[in-house]
Amino acid sequence: MIINSIRQSFGETLVKLAKTNKNIYVVNADLKSSLFLEKFAKKFPHRFIECGVAEANAAGVAAGLAKTGKTVFLTSFACFSPSINWNTIKQSICYNNSNVKIIGSHAGLLSTDLGATHQMLEDISLMRSLPNMEVFSPLDALETAKIIKAITFSKKPAYVRLVRPSTPNLFNPKFDFTIGKSHLLKSGKDITIIGHGPILEEAFQVQAKLNLDKKNKKISLEIINCSSIKPLDTTTILKSVKKTDHLICLEDHQQQGGLGEAVAALILSNNLSCKFIHLAVDNKFGRSAKIYQELYDYYGIGVNNLLSAVKKILLK
Amino acid sequence: MLPFIKTHPLQKIAQELREDLLDMVHKNGGHIGGSLSSIEIMIAVYFSNLFNLKKDHFILSAGHLAPALYTVLSKAKYFPKSLLDSYSTFNSPLQGHISTEVPGVEYSSGSLGQGLSFACGLALGDKKKKAICLTSDGEHQEGQIWEAVMFANKYKLGNLINIVDFNGYQIDGSVQDIMPLDNLATKYIQFGWTVTTVDGHNLHQLISTLKNAQKSNYPNCIIAKTIIGKGISFMENNFHYHDIKILPENLYLKAKSEL
Numbered sequence: 001m002i003i004n005s006i007r008q009s010f011g012e013t014l015v016k017l018a019k020t021n022k023n024i025y026v027v028n029a030d031l032k033s034s035l036f037l038e039k040f041a042k043k044f045p046h047r048f049i050e051c052g053v054a055e056a057n058a059a060g061v062a063a064g065l066a067k068t069g070k071t072v073f074l075t076s077f078a079c080f081s082p083s084i085n086w087n088t089i090k091q092s093i094c095y096n097n098s099n100v101k102i103i104g105s106h107a108g109l110l111s112t113d114l115g116a117t118h119q120m121l122e123d124i125s126l127m128r129s130l131p132n133m134e135v136f137s138p139l140d141a142l143e144t145a146k147i148i149k150a151i152t153f154s155k156k157p158a159y160v161r162l163v164r165p166s167t168p169n170l171f172n173p174k175f176d177f178t179i180g181k182s183h184l185l186k187s188g189k190d191i192t193i194i195g196h197g198p199i200l201e202e203a204f205q206v207q208a209k210l211n212l213d214k215k216n217k218k219i220s221l222e223i224i225n226c227s228s229i230k231p232l233d234t235t236t237i238l239k240s241v242k243k244t245d246h247l248i249c250l251e252d253h254q255q256q257g258g259l260g261e262a263v264a265a266l267i268l269s270n271n272l273s274c275k276f277i278h279l280a281v282d283n284k285f286g287r288s289a290k291i292y293q294e295l296y297d298y299y300g301i302g303v304n305n306l307l308s309a310v311k312k313i314l315l316k
Numbered sequence: 317m318l319p320f321i322k323t324h325p326l327q328k329i330a331q332e333l334r335e336d337l338l339d340m341v342h343k344n345g346g347h348i349g350g351s352l353s354s355i356e357i358m359i360a361v362y363f364s365n366l367f368n369l370k371k372d373h374f375i376l377s378a379g380h381l382a383p384a385l386y387t388v389l390s391k392a393k394y395f396p397k398s399l400l401d402s403y404s405t406f407n408s409p410l411q412g413h414i415s416t417e418v419p420g421v422e423y424s425s426g427s428l429g430q431g432l433s434f435a436c437g438l439a440l441g442d443k444k445k446k447a448i449c450l451t452s453d454g455e456h457q458e459g460q461i462w463e464a465v466m467f468a469n470k471y472k473l474g475n476l477i478n479i480v481d482f483n484g485y486q487i488d489g490s491v492q493d494i495m496p497l498d499n500l501a502t503k504y505i506q507f508g509w510t511v512t513t514v515d516g517h518n519l520h521q522l523i524s525t526l527k528n529a530q531k532s533n534y535p536n537c538i539i540a541k542t543i544i545g546k547g548i549s550f551m552e553n554n555f556h557y558h559d560i561k562i563l564p565e566n567l568y569l570k571a572k573s574e575l
Binding site: 025027049051052054056057058059060061062063064065066067068069070087088090091092095096 | 375416422423424425426427429430431432433434435436437438439440441442447459460463464466467471
């Protein structure tokens with residue numbers, strides 16, 4: 001399996017886009033190297049604005065700069081931006097409808113050794129709740145490039161969640177990313193697995209395990225990559241749930257305010273019912289570990305947890 | 317003997333707008349204290365001909381001073397004066413805190429401490445234009461202000477002017493009691509800004525200082541010493557008039573007669 005860096009993909013994509021689009025600016029909060037922005041800063045020094053460790057001001061500067069016709073990428077770790085600067089994002093970016101793209105890197109438990117303060121598990125929740133804000137969580141490096149390109153053409157505020165480690169390539173190069181569209185990564189008939197980010201790879205592992213298991217080899221999973229969390233692809237999700245009647249939502253985020261809640265609300269408000277399990281961190285802070293699987297198992301979102309959930313949901 | 321200084325011709329606009337302000341908040345309430353203290357500042361920005369506000373930027377960071385800006389914008393013909401009667405009612409664009417729904421308003425605010433960062437962004441992206449920001453003194457207790465102050469110095473934003481409406485009061489009392497700013501001018505100077513302190517009700521001083529600020533290579537701070545509730549005796553230096561729900565008829569008539 002080929003793995004690539006989502007962060008590197010972001011940095012390289014931005015340089016490519018900025019060569020032709022002179023309006024692309026970066027407003028950074030002292031995390032240039034972590035977000036692979038050194039090349040951008042070197043090639044376009046006048047379009048790289050360094051704010052230091054001051055995320056609230058950075059968000060405000062980005063909003064003002066955007067109002068002069070620029071497309072501004074506000075870059076930091078997700079644990080600082082969006083969070084320290086949430087109110088500035090609300091007022092200066094969303095309420096004022098400024099063309100700012102917030103890039104929050106190192107999200108989720110995949111920042112394995114860094115511990116609770118740096119494992120951002122609330123970013124989707126914080127951003128989903130803001131009017132005017134669109135929210136994206138790319139599956140892999142390829143989709144990251146496509147999302148960055150797509151939001152550059154849009155004039156709306158956006159949040160993009162990136163993760164730290166290199167992750168498996170899962171996105172079909174034939175697909176195009178469209179805002180508000182989900183992708184069926186694998187079609188199936190029994191259970192819909194919906195999620196966002198690299199954690200979705202677990203669903204393929206679970207399907208492989210099921211295929212090898214005599215008792216369960218007929219279970220077929222339908223895997224949906226919901227990288228466009230807001231706006232949500234209601235058509236694809238509802239169609240799949242109507243078909244399978246079983247839904248597991250998987251995410252490296254708090255249950256509270258995550259994709260799972262958005263999907264559950266969508267299903268209920270369409271007068272549908274289905275068996276539902278939400279695999280996400282449940283109201284807990286993260287902690288350090290050597291390898292991320294230790295954390296995924298501990299917080300109940302690992303491969304074995306998904307496998308158990310698959311078996312359990314069919315008995316429900 | 318002090319030389320006789322003629323009242324500035326724009327002073328009569330201040331008089332007129334104070335009456336408009338009083339009428340606006342009389343029935344619907346609002347932030348009258350700071351609006352009365354900042355009216356000359358806004359007049360100096362909008363009516364001195366130093367700026368072209370179709371191109372230059374005016375950012376009201378202290379969004380609760382909305383009533384003052386609404387009267388200024390109506391006087392500057394951005395919208396008809398009759399709209400002022402609808403202030404803070406349903407269906408009116410004139411929100412309780414300043415909003416871009418109102419013609420002529422460039423930045424929606426209400427949460428303090430953010431406008432200076434926004435103005436920094438404008439000044440950086442539009443170097444040929446001026447970005448004028450109006451903040452309050454109490455607002456300087458917000459940490460983000462100081463992040464922006466550092467930023468403006470780093471990027472030498474000579475086209476940025478921050479005017480501080482220094483009336484000495486905030487919602488719960490005096491700034492000195494709640495969280496003193498001590499020597500604000502010194503702080504700005506140490507952060508690399510050019511600082512001028514003026515009488516914020518003296519249009520001669522305000523306008524000449526704004527004129528000088530246009531030539532600067534460094535960000536400019538104008539500390540405008542003002543009086544909260546200026547022009548209405550029982551509101552002056554009285555923090556209870558930071559914000560009112562309603563002004564009883566007898567007090568309204570008293571205020572009206574004083575103006």
